[in-house]
Amino acid sequence: MTMSTMKSQFNLQKGAIINGKWHHKQYRIEKELGAGANGVVYLATYLEQLVALKISENGYTVTSEVNVLKSFTKVQGSTLGPSLLDVDDWQFSSSTMYSFYVMEYIHGPDLHSFIKQKGEAWIPVLMLQLLSDLEELHKAGWVFGDLKPENLIVTGRAPRIRCIDVGGTTLKGRAIKEFTEFYDRGYWGLGSRKAEPTYDLFSSAMVFIHCAYPSRFSKDGRGLEQLMDRVKKHKILKTYEGVLIPALQGRFKTAEDMRQALLACSYKQNRPKGTGVSPPSRQPSRKTKGKPNGKTGAIVLILFIGCIYFFYLYSQMV
Amino acid sequence: MKTGTLKQILLITDGCSNVGEDPIAMSALAKEQGVSVNVIGVMENDVIDEKGMQEIESIALSGGGVSQVVYARQLSHTVQMVTRQAMTQTLQGVVNRELTQILGNKQTIEDLPPEQRGEVMEVVDELGETVEMEVLILVDTSASMKHKLPTVKEALFDLSLSLNARMGKNKFSLFVFPGKKNDVEKLLDWTPKLESLTSVFAKLSTGGITPTGPALREAITYFEKKRSLRNLISRNDDEYYEESI
DSSP states (O other): OBGGGSGGGOOOOTTOEEEOTTTOOEEEEEEEEEEETTEEEEEEEETTEEEEEEEESOHHHHHHHHHHHHHHHHSTTOOSSOOEEEEEEEEOSSSOEEEEEEEEOOOSOBHHHHHHHHOTTHHHHHHHHHHHHHHHHHHTTEEOOOOOGGGEEEETTTTEEEEOOOTTOEETTSBOSOOOGGGOTTTTTSSOOBOOHHHHHHHHHHHHHHHHSSSOOOOOSOTHHHHHHHHHHSHHHHHTHHHHHHHHHTOOSSHHHHHHHHHHHHHHHHSTTOTTOOHHHHHHHHHHHHHHHHHHHHHHHHHHHHHHHHHHHHHHHO | OOOOEEEEEEEEESSOOOSSSOHHHHHHHHHHTTEEEEEEEEEOSSOOOHHHHHHHHHHHHHTTOOEEEEEGGGHHHHHHHHHHHHHHHHHHHHHHHHHHHHHOTTOOGGGSOHHHHHHHHHHHHHHHHHOEEEEEEEEEOSGGGGGGHHHHHHHHHHHHHHHTTSSSOEEEEEEEESOSSSSOEEEEEEESOGGGGTTGGGGOOOOSOOOHHHHHHHHHTTSOSSOOGGGSOOTTHHHHHHHHO
């Protein structure tokens, strides 16, 4: 098997028909949505409905990803991955057969395009959503693995973050199946490639950092120090330093812990008149501003009452 | 299923062999002895010539392994991916043969309905996690490879990081060719961690010849003889031997 030739294997045009060998469903190709090392994803229609269809030369990849998607449906209320609709084979010619699976089509811009469009205020919101989904996934015994902006789609009128590629999703305790260097703690020398919740939390922090630095940067050998520099040098990232750095160090045990820390940070961030003023310096300034006001008010009142009393006494005397 | 040891040779080179036996034949020999051969071709900025490319693909093909040609900077990611992919491929082969045993003539996983494949895949995944691996790394140190060696070293650290995240045990050893006196020289004996390789690359002498074939032939003899891929599934050992003869 030569991997370099894998990408160009499928070149299905609009209108091509894919027939399922086992379940006899018919899909019509609309367009290509994306291609990776493990296959191509197409937008297709089935009975007038839009679906996403992933087809691969490697039947094992399909089976493996279907296994993950199936177990997702067992996770109560999980919206992290797309829901699985069908698995089948396509008899391409008498000698070649390709496996494919069909899933819900999640429509929307990817994380970066969304933030570019709607503004950076969305970064923490979407991260909070992602972390609650990760919490559910981890509780169910899985680790997502290949978290990256390209795999994250923001969808719906009430924007919600969703993951579209579950190829890296691994059972807890095993070795991560698939990863991308920039988001991989092993690459940065900050941990193992064992599937643990902390692995996903590291990647989440890197996704966050990548939102602020649109172009990925390479390691310079300093490990954590380099990443901390990047966090501290960026206005928005610096605000979330208290979340990002512990996440990079693997100090949050669960996604929920990280979510709580992020919530606390955004709360501080959103207090009125909060922009640019740090809370500790704001507190005393309000005191000094408030007290003299009260004092002068009291003095004026006392003088005023004193005057009236004086005039009353004066008028009594006269 | 009880797992045995999976044996791989990982050949890292940037071009064609020019001395000694045909490396493709040596690779086929390795396969016969239960050792799969993976090849990674390292490019600089230019493309490897057609002949080199073909040799890389053919070695992997006859060695039952995986090959890929990449730029030096992609080396880390590729080395671990190729090794894991080859591992899965071998295990799939083993599980498929086992299935043939159970299901009868020429039935493979593709003949099962998609619903039942999931369970078989679980077995492959499980094996991939727990199988013990012996990876012999064979690095071409001919003159043109010299300045790529730091990248190679980094890629090997990365490989050890990836494989050591599994539950199964790993053993690595490192050989370079051409060696100082012989075609191939051992730099690192079997060890569970590649981190011990920090300084070994420094003392390399880089020569002009590329004896890929002889190096492969030598490399095969360094694997321990006692266990082979055939023992990977011990449950139905006897039947399995019958089938494979």
